[in-house]
Amino acid sequence: MLEVIGDALPFLMAGAVTTINISIVAMGVGLILGLVAALCRMSRVRLVQWGAVGYIELIRGTPLLAQLFLLYYGLPQFGIRLEPFTAAVLGLGINYGAYLAEVYRAGILSIDRGQWEAGFSIGMSWWVLMYVIILPQAIRVILPPVGNYFISMLKDSALTATIAVSELLRQAQLRVAVTFRSFEIYALAALIYFIMSYPLSLAVGALERRTTRGTRA
Amino acid sequence: MAAPLLELQGISKRFGRVQAVEGISLTLEPGEVIVIIGPSGSGKSTLLRCVNLLELPDEGEIRVDGETVFRRSRGAALTHRQIDEAQRRLRRTTSMVFQRFNLFPHLTALQNVTVGLTWVKGLRRDEARHRGLELLAQVGLEDKVEAYPAQLSGGQQQRVAIARALGMNPRIMLFDEPTSALDPELVEEVLHVIKRLTKTGMAKIIVTHEMGFAQDVADRVLFMDLGRIVEEGPPHRMFTAPANPRTRAFLRKIIHRNVMAEDHANIRG
Numbered sequence: 001m002l003e004v005i006g007d008a009l010p011f012l013m014a015g016a017v018t019t020i021n022i023s024i025v026a027m028g029v030g031l032i033l034g035l036v037a038a039l040c041r042m043s044r045v046r047l048v049q050w051g052a053v054g055y056i057e058l059i060r061g062t063p064l065l066a067q068l069f070l071l072y073y074g075l076p077q078f079g080i081r082l083e084p085f086t087a088a089v090l091g092l093g094i095n096y097g098a099y100l101a102e103v104y105r106a107g108i109l110s111i112d113r114g115q116w117e118a119g120f121s122i123g124m125s126w127w128v129l130m131y132v133i134i135l136p137q138a139i140r141v142i143l144p145p146v147g148n149y150f151i152s153m154l155k156d157s158a159l160t161a162t163i164a165v166s167e168l169l170r171q172a173q174l175r176v177a178v179t180f181r182s183f184e185i186y187a188l189a190a191l192i193y194f195i196m197s198y199p200l201s202l203a204v205g206a207l208e209r210r211t212t213r214g215t216r217a
Numbered sequence: 218m219a220a221p222l223l224e225l226q227g228i229s230k231r232f233g234r235v236q237a238v239e240g241i242s243l244t245l246e247p248g249e250v251i252v253i254i255g256p257s258g259s260g261k262s263t264l265l266r267c268v269n270l271l272e273l274p275d276e277g278e279i280r281v282d283g284e285t286v287f288r289r290s291r292g293a294a295l296t297h298r299q300i301d302e303a304q305r306r307l308r309r310t311t312s313m314v315f316q317r318f319n320l321f322p323h324l325t326a327l328q329n330v331t332v333g334l335t336w337v338k339g340l341r342r343d344e345a346r347h348r349g350l351e352l353l354a355q356v357g358l359e360d361k362v363e364a365y366p367a368q369l370s371g372g373q374q375q376r377v378a379i380a381r382a383l384g385m386n387p388r389i390m391l392f393d394e395p396t397s398a399l400d401p402e403l404v405e406e407v408l409h410v411i412k413r414l415t416k417t418g419m420a421k422i423i424v425t426h427e428m429g430f431a432q433d434v435a436d437r438v439l440f441m442d443l444g445r446i447v448e449e450g451p452p453h454r455m456f457t458a459p460a461n462p463r464t465r466a467f468l469r470k471i472i473h474r475n476v477m478a479e480d481h482a483n484i485r486g
Contacts (some may be wrong), residue, residue, distance in 0.1 A: 122384075
């Protein structure tokens with residue numbers, strides 16, 4: 001058994017690196033899309049507002065796996081062929097953007113109205129106020145849930161094994177195909193996911209405690 | 218004759234079924250100090266907030282230097298652009314000091330003052346810093362420039378807020394019950410700073426429950442009740458010989474309360 005694990009480990013570690021890469025890039029995409037969607041949702045222009053709500057609801061109401069399939073297997077019908085990594089990062093990023101939009105929105109709405117009024121009363125525009133006053137304060141509220149979403153991203157990225165991304169779970173599948181030792185290899189893959197996510201989970205916990213302590217003072 | 222600095226005409230504002238402000242007209246001359254008094258819920262704060270369009274009046278007209286910057290007939294729709302333009306002009310003319318200070322908690326005292334200078338007035342960082350230090354010195358806080366709002370007393374916070382408002386070089390300062398959220402022993406330092414400002418000749422509209430202060434600084438006192446101006450006049454007459462029975466009843470009640478509070482303080486002190 002040790003031999004099976006020893007043989008598989010280098011492949012799985014390479015997969016884990018890909019998993020981390022995908023998660024980080026996709027999180028970046030999600031954070032940007034989420035912010036844009038959250039801001040659009042607060043727009044005074046109805047059409048922009050509806051666009052954001054449409055994006056958020058549509059994405060949250062459909063399976064991530066279906067979204068990945070659409071991007072990777074569906075788009076080629078229209079002549080758009082994405083690399084597996086690109087499709088994975090876009091799919092996960094677009095999906096998480098919809099959830100993160102709500103995280104941003106909750107953070108922004110948690111800021112006292114008086115902050116807006118003070119900013120407006122000295123002549124700040126909505127954008128300046130958002131950038132200089134509101135977001136820097138909202139970030140304290142936003143950060144812990146963003147951390148949690150990053151942890152689930154690490155695990156959700158396993159779904160991209162289905163679109164031929166050679167991430168951790170896909171590497172495990174490939175090893176199993178060669179060795180037929182499903183239990184040992186999938187257990188090892190699961191353990192590696194756990195080793196990656198648990199420290200992050202602890203960090204988010206610490207962050208949450210710090211945030212709530214700050215707001216109670 | 219020169220036009221007044223600010224003219225409100227027929228300003229009304231309703232919140233749901235409550236008519237907060239009803240058809241109020243008033244003029245403010247350059248350098249004039251108007252104090253608005255009245256029971257809570259009488260529409261004083263709402264009126265003040267209509268001046269810089271933190272509340273959008275349902276109806277009425279606002280002129281600055283005789284020029285119309287806001288006009289709306291009852292409930293008429295305004296375009297975003299009309300509203301933005303009116304807000305921009307009125308907020309460039311006025312600065313507001315809030316009851317609850319509304320300092321930016323993530324910025325130091327100095328940054329609270331300079332953030333408007335750099336982001337709104339476009340000053341360079343070093344210019345803004347220099348001006349910010351000057352402003353904080355003006356309100357007696359030169360030793361607190363690096364402190365965060367949470368490290369300051371209520372009185373100090375309100376003085377930072379005054380410095381922040383002053384920094385925008387407004388022609389009109391709007392004070393919305395600037396001492397109502399303060400512990401009694403901190404009220405005086407804030408009133409002192411505002412009084413000193415009145416000597417600089419900047420026009421002001423002050424909503425307050427501090428009657429002694431009102432009598433000291435006001436050129437004109439307005440008594441509001443139920444969204445209307447019930448009576449107005451020079452401070453001496455308003456406080457010693459109010460004509461309207463509602464004004465009399467209000468003053469009797471509030472002066473009685475103040476005397477009680479002072480007696481109480483004397484007994485304890």
